[in-house]
Amino acid sequence: MKPDLKVTIAGVDFANPIMTASGCSGYGEELSGLYPLSKLGALLTKTITPEPREGHPPPRTAETASGMLNAIGLANVGVDRFIEEKVPFLRKQKTKIIVNVGGRTVDEYVTLCDRLSGLDCVDMIELNLGCPNVDEGGMQFGSDPAMTERTVREAKQVCRCPLIAKLTPNVTDITATARAAEQGGADVLSLINSLVGMAVDVQTWRPVLTYNRGGLTGPAIKPVALAQVDAVCNAVNLPVIGIGGIADFRDVVEFLLVGASAVQIGTTLFVEPDAPLKIVNGLKQYMKEKNISQVSDLVGRVRKY
């Protein structure tokens, strides 16, 4: 039996359920020097904003126990240069491309969806509704269910491809924003974005990051992410993409079992850029051992107490 890793989400076919996470694979150029991007289920771009952004001053990353803090501040080339300089490269890649977008206002999200969703190489758009590292937009949108619903609804009206709402974990009840995104018409949900965190240098008494706080990511957050994905999968009737601390195929299986249809790999790419290849192989081996022919047969099969 040859294990079948193909998954279909909102009508889009992916070669496997392993995607990169936004902000952790640039615009794909660097990773493509290490292996063909066709090995990935999908490549997610860094969050694209209307204007180019330099991001916050350094230091803006720090190592933590089993993970890291970052306050990059949505540094990106902006939508014009993205279309001019990055899309020609992305067009040539034999993988699905999901463009992540972020705005300060609902209008900005709408404009970005309008400009990007019609491009031939863009298979899906992901709305970043929860970056902890910017003063405006992002997190406010993602932590307020009403704003989440409105942003998704208006973006959906102009979006010519399936739309993913990426949720922030920095809320009291993530199922409330998840339902709001569903109400707004999202085709898919993805979660989680990074958790707000902080570190202080005991010699200088200064925060380690110049933005004072940052987003915690990596293996340290996996149990939190898994619990939130589990909660959301039980609360909505949409496909869910699980994100947070995934480092090997076992982590992927956990997310699939609680109900995720696919996963994104973020921070792990920094320490093991070829992790997606190893995970795909590990997953195939696991499916053989468990006599599972379709990877989708694992989705939601957790045997809860």
Place this chain on the structure above:
Amino acid sequence: MTKPVCADAFLIRQRNLKNDYYSYTFGPFPGVEQCRPGNFVHLRLPSSDVYFRRAMSVTSVDKKNRELEILFRVVGRGTSILARYQKNDPIGILGPLGNSFSKPRKKEIAAIVAGGVGFPPLAYFAEHLVNGGFDPKRILFFYGGKSASDIIERGRIKKMGVRFHPMTDDGSFGRKGLITQGVEEFLRDGGNQRVRMYACGPEAMLRAVDDLGLKYRVPGELSLEAPMPCGIGVCLGCIVTLRKGGYARVCHEGPVFKIGEVLL
């Protein structure tokens, strides 16, 4: 642009150079073929005490046996783990990464300025120049440290036949004083020879070399350090501020930058 390789290799040889300095040779590693002086490798340390890889400059390569050497000093968690490595232990290597030093012009003097653990990439560079036929007498090797034990691999430097100018803060080896004082004297009194500087070392030293370059209108290159989550340009974490405005990634646009390019 180099095409990095991500693969496992083994610790083939280790030398303890005293005062917490070590030389490690790893192999076989397919990326060796493309290594250039200035490049670094990103090492995966199998321990729950460190999460990120650690960047180490390549200090020599043996292309035939596909081996590469690094030199490091134990300063923190990562380097402590590395120091406990045993022969034949496996290690994940990602590299070569980053850009490389550019060659001095024919008539130029190459003034190499190494401070402390800034030595490794410059040793590779000097050896590469000499092996490539560059007159070793046109290479000035300034090398500064706190005291005698910080000036490692002296035999290796002498063997290259370069003009060696060691200096220590306490005068226990070479001349007493800061290395940048020695460099400034040379630039001031050197007449009208054309000079190009190549520096790697602590931030304060790099800042001083940058100032000297601008003051005496001497071109050159500085190899910088920054904490590096990914090493391949995707996380945007390792940035420095450019004088013309904006940021550059040390791992991707660097680690080698022109004098005057970066706000230090």
